[in-house]
Every structure is written in structure tokens, then in C-alpha cells.
Amino acid sequence: MGKELSVKDIAEMAGVSIATVSRVINQNGRFSKETEERVKKIIEEYDFHPNQLARGLRVSTVRVIGILVPDITNEFFAMIILELQKILMTYGYLTLICNNNEDERIENEQMDMLLGQKVSGIIYVGGRGIAKIRKGLPFVCIDRRPVSAGAESEVPYCLIESDNVKGGRLAAEELYGRQCRNVCVVSYNQEISAYKDRVEGFMQAMRSHGIEPMLCIAEYMNHYNEGENMMDELLEENPGLDGVFFTTDYLALGGLRSLARRKIPVPGKVKVIGYDDISLCENVFPALTTIRQNVKQMAEQAADLLISLVNHETVSRDAISKIDVELISRETT
Amino acid sequence: MGKELSVKDIAEMAGVSIATVSRVINQNGRFSKETEERVKKIIEEYDFHPNQLARGLRVSTVRVIGILVPDITNEFFAMIILELQKILMTYGYLTLICNNNEDERIENEQMDMLLGQKVSGIIYVGGRGIAKIRKGLPFVCIDRRPVSAGAESEVPYCLIESDNVKGGRLAAEELYGRQCRNVCVVSYNQEISAYKDRVEGFMQAMRSHGIEPMLCIAEYMNHYNEGENMMDELLEENPGLDGVFFTTDYLALGGLRSLARRKIPVPGKVKVIGYDDISLCENVFPALTTIRQNVKQMAEQAADLLISLVNHETVSRDAISKIDVELISRETT
């Protein structure tokens, strides 16, 4: 391995001081065009990469963003992370991705490690409770409104989320428009803001048409056989059922399996709508109608916001809007 | 935010020197039970976390493992990463996950950033070519045999992979055993070792039964509509087709959609087998028969191996075995 190169070595080879090298690397301070060229050439030639730890120690933060997420295996979260990483990379930041299966103990542990690494900021994707967020550390949430452990106002954070109420409404209108009159919502834990909002929007819209949907709550996220089981129960209890809105694609896919197994025509007899628009949706038969969340836009806003925070720019709350959603009409309605 | 705590502060409060604090934190050197207790208590009380950057600067590496992966959105890779992270976490390591869509430029860039961060080691999941691996940096590959840019022998690496030849063979035997005689394999880029091996195993086994399968190559990974398109073509060119082996579940799921759309009975008329056993498999109808890769074991071996490398333990090549695979028989065969 030999000795690793340092700015000192570069400085020597370029015949300048380390200060100058540092200046051209960070493009601040002043230096002549010629010295810049010379230094840059040497850096290039020797494939030198400044030690980020030393830099971080000096400036007390490092160009790394921590990302907390409940389940990377969930395609919706994976898509968000993918986009986040792309964008942050263009800003010159690496991402430290941490999984925690909604396990608060693990989450705290990861948060500690992140703090130990002196990350520049943290993005909290789909998180439920903010364990301990350090004041002053740039922090933005995506997808869910966390419930702070202490007093509500003590934990300020920025939130990027979809317009879930609208999503629910869109689903309701689609179902109603396609003549469904005996409908049901199946969702997850209603303490999670995203799901609560979707259900709320759906309920509101249906009620405005004089329909009172049934509400079923699944227990675990991402166990789509839950969708299948719920659908089974629903079908047996309510033979007249003609439409169901699942607040997650995974759930809906499970429901579809139940329907297919029973050879119940979709959308002929019952129509179904999912939420998220993961890649599976258009690759099952029949292809799943769903509410698409604008993942790209969510990630973009979150990343930009975080970087602004990192750079101590004042961020106007107006810049933070609810991201629009759209209905993707496919074969199940 | 105030001033961040440092060992110095802890030392003062505990009435000892910083050296002692460092010693109890790292549990090396000698110190009395009493001072240990006292220091630990203060650390606990003030929720102190040593600055990992300073530590990293000093010991010239940091407790972070870099993970390179082509597509985090692919559930198979996501599962591996999830497991890796779990295990590495128990060793006290964080993971720096980097996506690169098989884009060598991005990959190099990420590698540079990783090196700048002085990560302890790198795990390369599903990588194709090793751009520039530093000699001496612990490095292990999962899933695919990378093709080194330079001379083969110059780039030594450890590889953890499934027994893909066996997987292909299992698929062939299942199909043959269920009376398929007119079969086809659809795979991806045959320059990727994992896919090549699967096809090879399948071909061998089929040929041993006197059958010569057709081979179709899809262009992009994870675009499952490719599976659908291929299946469409296949069905039109070869009406007698009675079995197909897709070297990836995503592909197979697409194929299933084509079959369902055409109302061709599965497994009645044609049988299909996938590869990986992602969670979708048992949640579509009919549920997909597939070859399950032992993700947990792969991740475990890779992580253990890497940590051994990091700790400069001599690792016996015997410990590195091909991970066994198994056929999960469901409803498509």
C-alpha cells in the first residue's frame, strides 16, 4: 500500500505551500492561474484524494448525509433513496443509508453512529417517531409526519410529503366513477400520517356521494399476504363488494391474488386501486390501477432543502409544498 | 448547539486525564475498576459519543464499510444489503451504500469518495468490472465474478456466490420431471457470470435428457416487461412451448403476465420457473416456482469474511464456499 499521499506531498511536488494546494482544491482564497494549473495537474497525475476525515475534523462536518429508513426492501422507499442518492451525489455528498425495521432501539443506535460520524445532515424517510434529533443538525423528513416523543413544538423539522388526502380522493372518484357503490378501504396502522390521510381523503369523497365505505386495518406492512387474507375475509362477509382501495400497492397485489385464485373477474366484478405505483403494478395481470407518488420530485425537494439547511441558507416554508399525486388508470378499474 | 463534548471534557469531569478516558472507551491499556466506573458513568450521563473523524484520522480508518451495488431497487440486491447491514451493525460498523446503474463513471466516482472517507473495507454486490481496487483494502464481491480491467491475476478478491450451475440444473430437472419437453431459457447478458452459470446448468441438465433448449437474451435488467415481450415472441414462434426458465424472478413475472393476458393456463399448458425468490413470488397468482438463493447465508459469509480481512486475520480460502440454492416449488409448475 505504501504511504498515502497528502496535501504536503502534492505541495512539495508542485513547489508551493500546502495552503495553496488546499486553496485550489477548495477553490477559495486567491491563487494565480498558473499555480492552479500546476497543482491540478499533479493532483490528477497522482490520483490524489484529500483525506475527508482530516477535512471533516477541521471543519467539524463531513460531506455525508445520513438516511434513516424503515425498510429498504420496500420498493417505494428504495426508489426514494435511489433518487436522493443521485441528487446528493451531484452536490458532492455521499449517503449513509441506515435500515431499522421500525425498531426504535436500532434507530437510536444508528442515530448515534451517524452523529459520531459528524454527518452534514439527516434525511428521515418514512419515520414514525423522532427519537432524539439534535438541534442545529439539518434534518428533513419524507413521507410521514413523525410523532415527537416530547412536546410537539420542541422538535422542529421540515417535512416533504405527498398530498395523500388528494390521493385518497382520487381513488374514491375513480371507483365511484366506474360505478362502484359497495366499497372498502384496507389500510395499515392509522397512526401513520400517510395512511391516515389517504383513508381520510377516500372517506370524505365517498361520503360526499352518500356512501359509507368499510375500513379494514392490516397488521404488518409489506406482508402482502395480508392483502390476500383481508380480501378473502371481505369477499366472504360482503359478497356484493364491487371496489376496494388499498393504501399500498403491496397490499393491493395480495388482494389481486385472492381475486385471481377465486376466479373473480377484475375489473368486471370488483375493481381495485393501489397506492405508490411501484414497478410491479404494470407487470401483473391485470395491471394495477394506482395512485402514483412523484418520487423524483419528493426526493428533489427534500435534497435541495437539506442542502440549503446545511449551507445555512434561510429556507422559506413556502418552498415546502405537498407533492402532487396522480391516478394511473390501468386494468383493474 | 453549543460546544460539542470531547474526551477532554469527560476527562475533566471525571477528574482523570484524557488518556485514561480513551483507554476505558477502547478497553485497552490498564485502569482500575473504580476509574472505569466513574468515567463510564459520566459518558453515559452526558450521552457522549467520541468523534469518529478524529479517531479515523488517528488510526487512519473508520468503522464504515462501503457497499457498491448496481440497483438498490432490485429486491434481490435490497435483501442482500439489508442482511449485510444487520450483521455489520453488530460488529459496530456502519454501511455506506452506493448505487451505480452499472455506470462505470459513477462507480469510479463513488469508489474515490469511499477511499476519501477511509472506509475499512468494501463489499461489491453484483458488480461487473473492478475499476480500481486498492491493494490492501479489504474487498469482497457478492453474486458476480467481476472481470478485472487489467491482468486477471493482478486483482485478487474474495467472492461469495450462489451455486448457480446447480440452480440451473434444479430448474431443468423440475421442468423435465413435470414432463416439459419443449423448453426455453430466457436470460440476461451472458457475460455476467451468475446468469451464464444458470444457463449452463440448465442446458447441461436438459441435454443430458436429450433436449436442446432455446436461448433468449433480454436486454435490460429489471425491466420486467422484457419478460413479457420475450414470452410473447416465444409463444408466437413456438406454439408447442411447454416450459420456460427465466434466470430472474422479475423476468419470470413479466412472462407470467403475458401468459395470463393470453389466458394460457399455467401450469396446465406451460410451466415457468424464476430465480432469486423475491417476495413477489408467492404473492402473485399463480405463485411462482423459483430457485431460492440463500441471501442470509451469502450476506453472513461476506460480512464475516470482510471483517476478518479488516482485522488482518488470515482467511482460509476453504471458508469461502459456493452457497447452496434450493428449488421452491409453487404453483407455476
Added chain:
DNA sequence: TTGTATGCGTTATCAT
């Protein structure tokens, strides 16, 4: 425009 010198928070060596 460029160089010198200090300090960031830690670990490790050498004393005591």
C-alpha cells in the same frame, strides 16, 4: 498571490 503556523479530537508512546 502565497506561505507559516495553529488547532480540530483522538490514539498511542513514553514517562512516571
Added chain:
DNA sequence: ATGATAACGCATACAA
């Protein structure tokens, strides 16, 4: 068993 101190590689205030 414990303490003082140098060094890690960089950014920056200050000097030139």
C-alpha cells in the same frame, strides 16, 4: 494505573 504529549491531514487566520 495514570498522565503528558506528539502526531494524524487538513483548513484557515494571519503574516508577508
